[in-house]
Amino acid sequence: MTGPFPIPAALIERLRSAQRVAVLTGAGISAESGVPTFRDAQTGLWARYSPQELANAEAFRRNPRLVWEWYAWRQQIVRQAMPNPGHQALVIMEQRIATFTLITQNVDGLHRRAGSHQVLELHGNLFRSKCLAEDRPVEGDSEDNEVPPRCPRCGGLLRPDVVWFGEMLPAAVLHAAGQAATHAEVFFSIGTSAQVYPAADLPLQALAAGATVVEINPQPTPLSAVASFALHGAAGVVLPALIAQVWAEASPY
Numbered sequence: 001m002t003g004p005f006p007i008p009a010a011l012i013e014r015l016r017s018a019q020r021v022a023v024l025t026g027a028g029i030s031a032e033s034g035v036p037t038f039r040d041a042q043t044g045l046w047a048r049y050s051p052q053e054l055a056n057a058e059a060f061r062r063n064p065r066l067v068w069e070w071y072a073w074r075q076q077i078v079r080q081a082m083p084n085p086g087h088q089a090l091v092i093m094e095q096r097i098a099t100f101t102l103i104t105q106n107v108d109g110l111h112r113r114a115g116s117h118q119v120l121e122l123h124g125n126l127f128r129s130k131c132l133a134e135d136r137p138v139e140g141d142s143e144d145n146e147v148p149p150r151c152p153r154c155g156g157l158l159r160p161d162v163v164w165f166g167e168m169l170p171a172a173v174l175h176a177a178g179q180a181a182t183h184a185e186v187f188f189s190i191g192t193s194a195q196v197y198p199a200a201d202l203p204l205q206a207l208a209a210g211a212t213v214v215e216i217n218p219q220p221t222p223l224s225a226v227a228s229f230a231l232h233g234a235a236g237v238v239l240p241a242l243i244a245q246v247w248a249e250a251s252p253y
């Protein structure tokens with residue numbers, strides 16, 4: 001069986017011989033797990049909440065309680081969500097490819113929960129906190145259920161350990177992602193609107209270094225026109241079909 005989504009023969013051949021593959025994921029890969037994306041008109045978090053009000057450092061300083069409650073709500077959604085066939089297909093890909101790097105913009109931790117081992121989290125993690133004053137990760141909090149929680153070391157405010165607009169990405173993680181992009185033979189951009197930099201530059205770096213760049217997204221993005229292959233479908237459908245057609249013995253069908 002070939003699976004429900006046809007994969008171009010040239011891509012199948014390219015992947016069968018590839019030794020180095022890098023994957024960039026965005027909110028779309030978790031959409032089929034029930035986690036809202038950022039920019040989709042119907043379901044996007046930011047259709048109901050203004051990012052200017054909630055996901056930036058200035059908003060946090062102005063109203064830390066509101067911002068924490070928003071993150072707590074998102075944590076609740078993610079705790080109830082399960083990894084989907086798209087996440088699971090990337091676990092199989094990690095097992096099949098000699099040098100495989102999974103780079104995610106997502107803060108939901110679903111790749112690790114699916115069983116992926118090497119995950120570069122560009123924008124942090126929803127379930128970690130850091131001290132606003134010390135800019136250092138914190139284990140636990142002051143344990144008095146205060147919102148926002150307080151740093152157990154200095155008593156200052158804790159904030160989510162995520163990357164807001166205008167903030168630097170973790171340097172070592174971004175460096176590793178850039179290395180993976182420029183050394184990849186095949187680079188996938190999956191479930192991202194390809195609008196937020198510097199993550200959106202990674203597929204372009206891969207392309208400039210000679211990689212085959214594959215986009216998987218039901219909607220066109222700024223990357224679609226330059227990608228080697230633009231597969232317009234849901235990640236939870238396209239990725240299992242791709243695994244089935246490239247590595248027939250690992251077929252979920």
Ligand code: BJW
Nearest residue numbers: 026027028037038039105165166191192193196197234235
């Ligand atoms: C499906 C699907 C299914 C649906 N299957 N697909 C260069 C040019 C222009 C601007 C800049 C630039 N460099 C930097 C900037 C500024 C800014 C930026 O990029 N702005 C642009 C918007 C123009 N970047 C920054 O500020 C970054 N920092 C920085 O560059 O620092 C340098 C610096 C700092 C200070 C001084 C000097 C220099 C930081 C960016 C941080 C982004 N943070 C967020 C929030 C994280 C925390 C949180 O979760 O609350 O990260 S914003 C938000 O966007 C989140 C996401 O990770 C990120 C990307 O979104 P994503 O994943 O693409 O989601 P969507 O919703 O946009 O798209 C979903 C897609 O899925 C859609 O296409 C659907 O079609 C698709 N889909 N179902 C497959 N089933």
